[in-house]
Amino acid sequence: MVAESPIVQIKQVSKNFDAVYxxxxxxxxxxxxxxxxxxxxxxxxxxxxxxxxxxxEQPSSGRIFIDGQDMTDVPAxxxxxxMMFQSYALFPHMNVADNIAYGLKRDGMGKAERAERVQxxxxxxxxxxYAKRKPHQLSGGQRQRVALAxxxxxxxxxxxxDEPLGALDKKLREETQFELVNxxxxxxxxxxxxxxxxxxxxTMSSRIALMHAGRIEQLDTPRRIYEFPATxxxxxxxxxxxxxxxxxxxxxxxxxxxxxxxxxxEFVVHHGQPLAPNMDVSIIVRPEKIQVGPANDAPNKVExxxxxxxxxxxVSIYHAEIAPGVRIKFTxxxxxxxxxxxxSWEQEVRLSWSPYSCGILSQ
Amino acid sequence: MSKLRWLQITVLLLGFAFxxxxxxxxxxxxxxxxxxxxxWAGFSTKWYSELMDNRxxxxxxxxxxxxxxxxxxxxxxxxxxxxxxxxxFRRSRMRKPLDVMVAAPLVMPDIIIGLxxxxxxxxxxxxxxxxxxxxxxxxxAHSTFSMAYVTVVVRSRLVSMxxxxxxxxxxxxxxxxxxxxxxxxxxxxxxxxAGWLLAFTLSMDDLVVASFVSGPGATTLxxxxxxxxxxxxxxxxxxxxxxxxxxxxxxxxxxxILMYRQEKRLRH
Numbered sequence: 001m002v003a004e005s006p007i008v009q010i011k012q013v014s015k016n017f018d019a020v021y022x023x024x025x026x027x028x029x030x031x032x033x034x035x036x037x038x039x040x041x042x043x044x045x046x047x048x049x050x051x052x053x054x055x056x057e058q059p060s061s062g063r064i065f066i067d068g069q070d071m072t073d074v075p076a077x078x079x080x081x082x083m084m085f086q087s088y089a090l091f092p093h094m095n096v097a098d099n100i101a102y103g104l105k106r107d108g109m110g111k112a113e114r115a116e117r118v119q120x121x122x123x124x125x126x127x128x129x130y131a132k133r134k135p136h137q138l139s140g141g142q143r144q145r146v147a148l149a150x151x152x153x154x155x156x157x158x159x160x161x162d163e164p165l166g167a168l169d170k171k172l173r174e175e176t177q178f179e180l181v182n183x184x185x186x187x188x189x190x191x192x193x194x195x196x197x198x199x200x201x202x203t204m205s206s207r208i209a210l211m212h213a214g215r216i217e218q219l220d221t222p223r224r225i226y227e228f229p230a231t232x233x234x235x236x237x238x239x240x241x242x243x244x245x246x247x248x249x250x251x252x253x254x255x256x257x258x259x260x261x262x263x264x265x266e267f268v269v270h271h272g273q274p275l276a277p278n279m280d281v282s283i284i285v286r287p288e289k290i291q292v293g294p295a296n297d298a299p300n301k302v303e304x305x306x307x308x309x310x311x312x313x314x315v316s317i318y319h320a321e322i323a324p325g326v327r328i329k330f331t332x333x334x335x336x337x338x339x340x341x342x343x344s345w346e347q348e349v350r351l352s353w354s355p356y357s358c359g360i361l362s363q
Numbered sequence: 364m365s366k367l368r369w370l371q372i373t374v375l376l377l378g379f380a381f382x383x384x385x386x387x388x389x390x391x392x393x394x395x396x397x398x399x400x401x402x403w404a405g406f407s408t409k410w411y412s413e414l415m416d417n418r419x420x421x422x423x424x425x426x427x428x429x430x431x432x433x434x435x436x437x438x439x440x441x442x443x444x445x446x447x448x449x450x451x452f453r454r455s456r457m458r459k460p461l462d463v464m465v466a467a468p469l470v471m472p473d474i475i476i477g478l479x480x481x482x483x484x485x486x487x488x489x490x491x492x493x494x495x496x497x498x499x500x501x502x503x504a505h506s507t508f509s510m511a512y513v514t515v516v517v518r519s520r521l522v523s524m525x526x527x528x529x530x531x532x533x534x535x536x537x538x539x540x541x542x543x544x545x546x547x548x549x550x551x552x553x554x555x556x557a558g559w560l561l562a563f564t565l566s567m568d569d570l571v572v573a574s575f576v577s578g579p580g581a582t583t584l585x586x587x588x589x590x591x592x593x594x595x596x597x598x599x600x601x602x603x604x605x606x607x608x609x610x611x612x613x614x615x616x617x618x619x620i621l622m623y624r625q626e627k628r629l630r631h
Contacts, residue, residue, distance in 0.1 A: 054530075056534075077537055081534075082535065083530075085530070089528050089530065089531035090531075092550065093550060102532065102537075102545075103535030106535060150535070
């Protein structure tokens with residue numbers, strides 16, 4: 001999916017509003033045909049970065065290249081990118097077809113060709129039946145489709161999407177996620193999505209840039225970001241994680257032995273990079289990687305008492321106290337009916353996990 | 364129905380009666396046979412036919428309409444521009460002073476506006492022989508305060524308008540001027556209509572400022588009515604007022620329907 005030359009190059013871009021840096025020295029390459037997500041909590045600078053790409057904000061420093069051309073000083077109306085707005089920004093005084101045709105008219109496209117393109121776009125997002133309706137006569141989901149069709153009508157090199165599913169309810173959002181991915185694969189347009197929803201970013205993206213305080217915290221595929229978070233922030237933002245404080249004892253090949261003073265025991269973790277002895281680190285274990293029950297041969301074992309249970313239907317989340325003041329979260333699929341669940345409050349459990357399903361965070 | 368409900372209806376009716384009975388009596392007495400405005404002497408339309416022959420009064424009415432129309436157009440253009448600057452150019456250093464200055468004509472007594480403009484026009488005329496006092500000076504004087512009202516009306520509309528609509532248009536390749544005419548203007552149009560009507564009404568209504576800045580050749584309707592009242596009210600004025608009420612009612616009704624439709628379209 002990732003091709004040779006980057007279609008978007010962001011070079012040392014910063015944007016400050018007085019003393020506050022919304023975007024702080026970000027460099028980033030995005031490749032042709034990618035489904036790229038800018039993920040982060042609100043105020044992390046992801047929307048500002050997207051608006052810089054669209055041309056609505058000028059970077060305070062740094063350059064933007066699109067398809068090899070410097071676009072930093074090119075106004076929004078002359079850039080080969082189109083944007084789908086969070087509020088959809090449909091023109092309330094125009095019907096669906098006119099909304100979609102708005103950008104085409106500005107391009108001086110002939111009437112017949114324009115009508116054809118509008119038809120094509122409406123068919124693409126399945127709204128042909130509503131061509132003559134005004135935006136206020138449409139449901140939220142239909143409006144989202146019109147906004148998408150309007151942004152795609154000019155066949156931009158890059159489509160920017162600002163929280164594209166933010167205004168939809170949960171069920172519709174899940175359906176639309178897959179539709180967006182299918183659409184992107186069919187059109188081969190580069191999609192750059194801003195979202196605060198980690199699940200959304202995980203499902204749709206080829207790569208995710210996790211942003212925090214104006215900087216990129218981690219840039220990788222969804223799978224690698226989840227399995228190998230680079231920082232504690234990344235570990236906490238994407239999915240749920242147990243962090244156990246420990247220090248390095250020894251490292252043999254790629255297996256690191258660590259000791260936790262609070263838990264008074266040693267752990268073994270698979271880790272590629274060399275670590276200094278005695279270095280203070282955190283061991284990260286995802287709740288679903290933890291196994292319950294006797295597992296004598298596993299090198300990572302703890303015993304605890306179940307203190308809290310959250311029943312979510314498909315899975316249950318358990319909190320076990322493994323040392324005074326230290327709790328660990330683990331999940332279990334609810335295979336058995338509720339009445340036959342083997343785990344309950346104040347029950348002692350033995351928990352274990354493999355050295356290959358956990359990681360080490362040094363920052 | 365409870366007692367409280369009756370009370371509510373009574374209060375409502377009294378309120379409306381207070382507002383509308385004077386106007387209704389004015390219309391009724393325009394069909395009065397008698398020359399005395401306060402004595403009913405039978406139905407007649409003779410004041411209407413006399414009005415049609417009163418060149419002076421009709422001329423004043425026509426002049427007022429002309430001034431009102433031109434003033435409203437000028438005020439809408441200037442007021443809209445001012446509103447756009449105040450809302451859109453947030454980072455402009457001129458914004459704060461402009462904000463205050465726009466509100467000044469709203470609270471300034473007419474008599475001061477009239478006097479200061481008279482002084483301005485007189486000294487301008489002495490300096491360069493322009494403008495001659497008359498229709499033009501009345502229009503200019505009226506638009507100085509009318510545009511402030513238009514600015515307030517248009518600004519509130521602009522503030523509530525979603526900024527991303529303009530950004531979306533620009534993103535789709537439209538240059539700023541084209542964005543303004545195809546997106547911004549249609550969306551704020553109801554406020555322009557409201558502002559236009561307001562400016563027209565203010566101008567039609569104004570006696571004080573017009574008396575100051577008008578010349579001998581240009582007597583507006585309020586000036587004419589006011590000076591004729593001092594000699595005793597002729598029922599012709601009732602007839603003229605009735606016609607104006609009719610025209611205004613129809614205009615307001617049409618504007619209201621248009622704006623209601625537009626609002627309905629814009630509401631999501």
